Amino acid sequence: VRLALTVTIAALTASCARPAPARLVVATVRQPATALIFVARARGCLAAEGVELEEHPFELGRDALALLRRGGADVAIAYQTPVVRAAFSDRRLRILTALHTSTRNTRIVARRDRGVASFAELAGKRVGVAPGTNTVTFLDLALRLAGVPEERVEVVPAAPDAAVAALAAGTLDAAVLFDPMAALAERRLGEGAATLRSELYADASLLVTRDDVLAARADGLRRLLRALACAERAALADPDAARAAIRGTFPELDEADLRAELDRVTWRLGLDHVLLEILRRERDGAAASGDVPGTAPDVTALLAPRLLDEVSPDAVMLLLAPDGTPW
């Protein structure tokens, strides 16, 4: 009887005990669009799941992804463009989930005084883009929709903060930007700013890992996804509280700016056909440009929906094979 009691108590204790914390190194980008992970931290979702994050913040997802590829991080947050371009030469990358989608986040901020009021008027102008980012894809689409040959535009490589400064200084006529730099540029130019968007373009931020990390740290990644789902529910239930929770992460933005920027994005975990369409278009564009080394990847193989399916089945809108990969 004593032995049985001991075993029972031990089993109960073991079952009630909190699991060991999962430590993950995350390469993040400090943008409102990708701030769901900050909500998760601020609302205690990470702590509840026992996830301890070592954060490496970047201005661009391209750079965050580079750290992941170098092995300096377990997961990275990046937009679709750097992910798909990297996948041309790196088959290890796996997308765990989208964090947001938006058709209004990425846009062209132009100086009105340079006569840029539509995509067609970009012809003959100096336009700044951050190489290797979705700004390149956006500009390509904008020119295509406007019927402006690429060679008629002077594309100036520039990091977003540099592009904002160049716009303000007038060394650039326009720049492709996303929040918060796009909003910063608009504020800097004030009335002189012209904003050009297209609902035909959608950006999406992605939570990416490597297949070796996925195999070795599945439990930690699952708990991270569970924490993000928790943050998503919290944001959906109380957007103001979610915004307040990340307010400190963006000290350069006032309340109105942050609200406006968040209105332009939709935080949503998911792996679906819309994302597949975005990735395919990105891949096809990159392949057509000819300036991406490697071979075009099968974007379906980039997706790793198994963990998200376990955590939030509603978020997966793909039919999965028995091994958990998309058909």
Added chain:
Amino acid sequence: VVTLARRIAVPTALLGSVICAGLAYVWWESAQHAREAARETLAIRTATALVVALEDASQDEERWVLALGSAPGAATEGRLREAQTRIAALTASIDRLALPPRADERWRELGAARASLDDLGREVLAHARDRTPERRALAVAKWQLLSSRTDALLKDLSTYHLRLLDRTVAELQERRTRALRTAALLLVAGLLAAVVLTAVVARAVVRPIVAVAAAAERIAATGRLAEVAGADRPDELGTLARAFNRMTERLVGANARLEEADRRKDEFLGMLSHELRNPLAPVRNAVELLRRAGPDAAQACRATEVISRQVDHLTRLVDELLDVTRIARGKIELRRERVDLAGVVARVCDDYRPLLVQQGLALTVDAPGPAWVDADPTRLAQVVGNLLHNSAKFTDPGGRVAVTLRAEGAAAEIRVVDTGAGMDAETLARAFEPFAQADRSLARSSGGLGLGLALVKGIVELHGGSAEASSAGLGQGSELVVRLPLASGPAAAAEGPWGAAAPAGPRRVLVVDDNVDAALTLADVVALFGHAAEVVHDGPAALAAARARRPDVVLCDIGLPGMSGYEVAEALRRELGPGVRLVAVSGYARPEDVARAHEAGFDAHVAKPADPAELERLLGA
């Protein structure tokens, strides 16, 4: 009342109710889930069908948009409008559905994209009419870009519903598995509880029964009283324990009494042997005297008297034994008649006076009559005789015996007081029990079997009376009192039990007995009575003699070899008819023996040793 049945039934019913309620709940919950799943499945099916139809219509729309881009025309425009009308109808149908939140969000995204797509569609149509191929191609390209997005949204919707269907089915299966598991757990728990309950009940029921069995074993092994615990329980086990204790108490008591009776029987047999041998010694001596002395010698005379007395004594012993047995078995038959008890007392006292005087005792009788009772006078005489005999036995010479009779109220009371040995308390308590005598030692002076007072009590009680004894102690004398219910008045004159035999002439008598001595002596007695006697020793010889000489009387033993006395009687009665008198002379003298003899055809039954007077009367009748 707390009973074992209730103790078992209540927990069993509770257990059964809990299990049934649990199973019923599981069944009800499964049914609810099945209904919910059916509703969800129907909704999913409807949504999926509409979305698939919308995808089909969208593909149709894309075909005609592309056609419009390459070859515009009214027919193409018409087809495009048809497709768009169908899309609008399907969209309205889907709008009416209650979609899950995630699908509804996606549907709203699709709605916004469709609105933009419709705008682009109108742009394509506008450019188709103004015949500008470049602008038309650009509009179609934009339309295609957006269309691919709406297609993706539609795929998401249909995929969402397919997955939802998968999850619903999986959930249904999981719930069914859970329900089965719960039912199994309930059953297992119920079985375990039943086992525990059975063990508890078995423990509660079996342990007391085992205790009873152990007590029974102890009693069987030791013969001593052993009580079972739990007699104070209010249930059936308590009843069992109490009944067992009562039973064992009675059985052990009965066993003790049986042992005592057995011991007394052994004593009695020893005493009987002694009492039977005592008369045989003087009889043997007397026989020797008769053989050696002349028939007319005074010694022969005394020897004859000795034999007569000892035979009377032996007969009395045997009669007492038989009487006690009859009384004990309730087989004694009283021949009641209205009798004056005073007369009986006086006559018996007169009969016993010589004996008492011979023993040096003074007898006083105070029996003023009359005191009428309805009684068997012979048995009354036996009662009074036994009382006097008892006093005579236990009173030393010089003592006194006083007999008084009083009629008081409804009872007549005979009181016999002596100055004899008296009785201690133990003897007094058992004075009227059979075979009880104060002195059981070999050196006891008084003879007899200790049946006299037992017969007194038995006979008196048969008459509806009572008997009691008292004594101041050893050496203080005894007082025996008999009370009988008085009758209302004198009776009509009654004839005595033995009518005088009418004188008769010589008869031919056939004596049948396998005991040669018995047969010959009986034949001699018959001859002394003046009759002609013939002796045979078995049945066939008796039949042959009877056929040859036609006897008047046949004195036949019962226990004959080969052919019993009963068979002889039946044969004689058949052959000789009623003219011959058949008398059974047998040691088998129980009432049933007498009745059996009458059934076989005997006219009378005489117990051995036959009373000569009785024999004479029967031969003369």
